[in-house]
Amino acid sequence: xxxxxxxxxxxxxxxxxxxxxxxxxxxxxxxxxxxxxxxxxxxxxxxxxxxxxxxxxxxxxxxxxxxxxxxxxxxxxxxxxxxxxxxxxxxxxxxxxxxxxxxxxxxxxxxxxxxxxxxxxxxxxxxxxxxxxxxxxxxxxxxxxxxxxxxxxxxxxxxxxxxxxxxxxxxxxxxxxxxxxxxxxxxxxxxxxxxxxxxxxxxxxxxxxxxxxxxxxxxxxxxxxxxxxxxxxxxxxxxxxxxxxxxxxxxxxxxxxxxxxxxxxxxxxxxxxxxxxxxxxxxxxxxxxxxxxxxxxxxxxxxxxxxxxxxxxxxxxxxxxxxxxxx
Amino acid sequence: xxxxxxxxxxxxxxxxxxxxxxxxxxxxxxxxxxxxxxxxxxxxxxxxxxxxxxxxxxxxxxxxxxxxxxxxxxxxxxxxxxxxxxxxxxxxxxxxxxxxxxxxxxxxxxxxxxxxxxxxxxxxxxxxxxxxxxxxxxxxxxxxxxxxxxxxxxxxxxxxxxxxxxxxxxxxxxxxxxxxxxxxxxxxxxxxxxxxxxxxxxxxxxxxxxxxxxxxxxxxxxxxxxxxxxxxxxxxxxxxxxxxxxxxxxxxxxxxxxxxxxxxxxxxxxxxxxxxxxxxxxxxxxxxxxxxxxxxxxxxxxxxxxxxxxxxxxxxxxxxxxxxxxxxxxxxxxxxxxxxxxxxxxxxxxxxxxxxxxxxxxxxxxxxxxxxxxxxxxxxxxxxxxxxxxxxxxxxxxxx
Numbered sequence: 193x194x195x196x197x198x199x200x201x202x203x204x205x206x207x208x209x210x211x212x213x214x215x216x217x218x219x220x221x222x223x224x225x226x227x228x229x230x231x232x233x234x235x236x237x238x239x240x241x242x243x244x245x246x247x248x249x250x251x252x253x254x255x256x257x258x259x260x261x262x263x264x265x266x267x268x269x270x271x272x273x274x275x276x277x278x279x280x281x282x283x284x285x286x287x288x289x290x291x292x293x294x295x296x297x298x299x300x301x302x303x304x305x306x307x308x309x310x311x312x313x314x315x316x317x318x319x320x321x322x323x324x325x326x327x328x329x330x331x332x333x334x335x336x337x338x339x340x341x342x343x344x345x346x347x348x349x350x351x352x353x354x355x356x357x358x359x360x361x362x363x364x365x366x367x368x369x370x371x372x373x374x375x376x377x378x379x380x381x382x383x384x385x386x387x388x389x390x391x392x393x394x395x396x397x398x399x400x401x402x403x404x405x406x407x408x409x410x411x412x413x414x415x416x417x418x419x420x421x422x423x424x425x426x427x428x429x430x431x432x433x434x435x436x437x438x439x440x441x442x443x444x445x446x447x448x449x450x451x452x453x454x455x456x457x458x459x460x461x462x463x464x465x466x467x468x469x470x471x472x473x474x475x476x477x478x479x480x481x482x483x484x485x486x487x488x489x490x491x492x493x494x495x496x497x498x499x500x501x502x503x504x505x506x507x508x509x510x511x512x513x514x515x516x517x518x519x
Numbered sequence: 520x521x522x523x524x525x526x527x528x529x530x531x532x533x534x535x536x537x538x539x540x541x542x543x544x545x546x547x548x549x550x551x552x553x554x555x556x557x558x559x560x561x562x563x564x565x566x567x568x569x570x571x572x573x574x575x576x577x578x579x580x581x582x583x584x585x586x587x588x589x590x591x592x593x594x595x596x597x598x599x600x601x602x603x604x605x606x607x608x609x610x611x612x613x614x615x616x617x618x619x620x621x622x623x624x625x626x627x628x629x630x631x632x633x634x635x636x637x638x639x640x641x642x643x644x645x646x647x648x649x650x651x652x653x654x655x656x657x658x659x660x661x662x663x664x665x666x667x668x669x670x671x672x673x674x675x676x677x678x679x680x681x682x683x684x685x686x687x688x689x690x691x692x693x694x695x696x697x698x699x700x701x702x703x704x705x706x707x708x709x710x711x712x713x714x715x716x717x718x719x720x721x722x723x724x725x726x727x728x729x730x731x732x733x734x735x736x737x738x739x740x741x742x743x744x745x746x747x748x749x750x751x752x753x754x755x756x757x758x759x760x761x762x763x764x765x766x767x768x769x770x771x772x773x774x775x776x777x778x779x780x781x782x783x784x785x786x787x788x789x790x791x792x793x794x795x796x797x798x799x800x801x802x803x804x805x806x807x808x809x810x811x812x813x814x815x816x817x818x819x820x821x822x823x824x825x826x827x828x829x830x831x832x833x834x835x836x837x838x839x840x841x842x843x844x845x846x847x848x849x850x851x852x853x854x855x856x857x858x859x860x861x862x863x864x865x866x867x868x869x870x871x872x873x874x875x876x877x878x879x880x881x882x883x884x885x886x887x888x889x890x891x892x893x894x895x896x897x898x899x900x901x902x903x904x905x906x907x908x909x910x911x912x913x914x915x916x917x918x919x
Contacts, residue, residue: 477643478644479670480642480669514522518663518669518671519522519570519571
């Protein structure tokens with residue numbers, strides 16, 4: 193089994209799907225000749241040429257709209273639109289929310305929108321308030337969109353291949369700090385279906401729910417907690433919309449306690465929705481209110497010390513776990 | 520991170536505990552699970568273990584001091600850690616008796632058992648476990664924030680129900696009235712028995728058992744050997760066997776269902792200085808007389824020494840209360856909730872009996888079964904008594 197970086201796993205997924213289906217193409221800022229701002233599209237332009245690997249101007253709303261139009265045309269194309277980061281994709285939210293998410297519904301199914309918008313999401317390191325935003329909650333808010341957030345090279349490849357093959361618009365959110373993260377990726381083809389979460393670590397005392405970069409924070413907390421005799425289960429929903437409710441509820445029924453860890457702001461977040469569902473569906477199984485650890489409810493500070501304080505950390509997760517365990 | 524350890528609720532009726540002895544000093548390191556103190560609850564003297572590992576940074580109460588459930592005992596953390604934030608919460612010491620109720624404390628010290636009529640704060644899981652086990656959650660004091668009853672509180676109670684059944688000894692009148700403050704155990708007895716007698720529809724069935732063969736049987740068992748089987752042992756064994764044969768009599772009322780226990784765990788009322796307590800003989804139906812005798816002796820000794828652990832005096836399914844040794848002919852006992860029945864055993868008396876149409880000298884014992892009519896109907900109780908009587912009148916059946 194190969195050990196790949198997440199950027200390589202994503203690159204493989206794109207290349208395999210381009211080989212499999214001549215309708216798959218990718219466009220975005222610097223994806224072709226420069227091999228991608230984060231080198232995710234390394235070598236693709238050379239291999240597939242100008243028609244299938246397309247450099248765009250710095251016009252997020254424009255090329256998002258072109259992609260949506262191409263997907264809707266019903267001519268068998270499946271665009272992948274790379275956003276250099278999701279901070280920049282905010283310019284394209286009208287296209288994504290008002291067009292990609294709505295076309296299938298408003299045309300009574302006559303138009304399908306098989307498109308993937310992908311790129312890094314969430315704070316990285318000292319990029320300032322405008323470039324340090326975790327926006328998955330905004331995307332997951334919108335009916336008509338699928339939102340996927342991989343946390344390992346294995347997941348990234350299998351999930352992106354499913355995203356490309358899906359006939360609905362998929363928001364695929366990666367992490368700048370994770371592109372270099374390595375992990376095992378099997379050689380043959382495999383798919384990870386939309387809407388299927390994964391238990392990253394088994395445990396019995398508390399369920400820690402986290403995705404993308406926060407999975408590592410949760411696992412670190414779980415390892416520390418183990419030293420104190422607390423067995424934490426780490427659950428990665430992988431797809432945020434539709435949510436793998438079955439997996440989450442089964443885990444909470446087992447552990448009776450849940451802590452949600454997310455990069456994003458706390459107000460009306462994906463974690464808010466997960467907490468609500470746990471409280472509603474598993475109410476009689478809860479021994480404590482569900483806890484949520486979020487990024488601080490402020491624009492991200494640039495100062496390194498304040499930035500660190502504003503982000504979820506294993507220490508904050510450990511404290512929350514102890515609160516739900518009344519320890 | 521330093522954590523404050525609070526006085527735990529060591530029995531379901533405990534409101535405060537007395538620190539008998541500190542096994543550790545401030546500054547010593549402790550491991551989670553290590554005994555740090557001996558604490559006297561309203562039921563027993565118990566060893567208290569540390570919940571966390573670390574250094575004992577602060578010990579709040581002195582030896583001999585009474586501490587309310589939920590008030591701080593110790594702070595455990597890393598050596599040299601700043602614990603001023605944890606110190607600021609005023610340690611709620613036990614109020615002096617007869618003190619006026621103090622203003623509600625601002626600190627979130629758990630309230631002991633919740634007052635009637637107030638909303639019970641409990642986690643949904645705790646409520647569900649309590650309901651499934653027919654436990655009144657209002658009677659449990661919570662250890663969570665603001666006195667919330669959480670899973671561990673119900674589970675520690677699932678050690679079980681508690682006390683008492685048989686009537687207390689008669690008060691002898693003295694010249695001048697003397698006022699005796701209620702002990703913890705007395706309060707518990709008062710509360711639980713009042714609750715039982717006023718909320719459970721009791722009815723009573725009395726049967727007279729010929730003890731002729733049982734006396735011969737006992738004499739032959741005790742003839743020369745090391746074992747000394749008491750009549751009480753025979754009664755417990757016969758009751759346990761009869762319960763196994765009549766599972767409906769071994770049941771509890773569970774609000775919206777009846778719980779047939781299956782296991783036969785016989786509580787035995789034991790008089791102690793302050794009142795009485797009911798240690799439980801587990802699986803009495805599956806134990807031989809010698810074992811029943813030995814275990815009962817051990818439990819009774821522990822009860823008198825205040826050494827019973829909660830799991831040893833809770834969660835029985837049926838109680839036997841025997842006042843035969845006081846020459847009581849018969850009496851009716853109060854059910855020990857959530858059990859469904861209690862057997863009150865009188866003395867063995869030499870009486871004329873009619874045998875084959877002839878009046879002859881015989882020995883009989885009267886027993887009275889008190890039943891919770893919500894669970895046990897007259898016929899079910901009567902069938903249990905029939906089985907019980909048949910066994911004691913043909914003690915060879917105990918060998919089966």
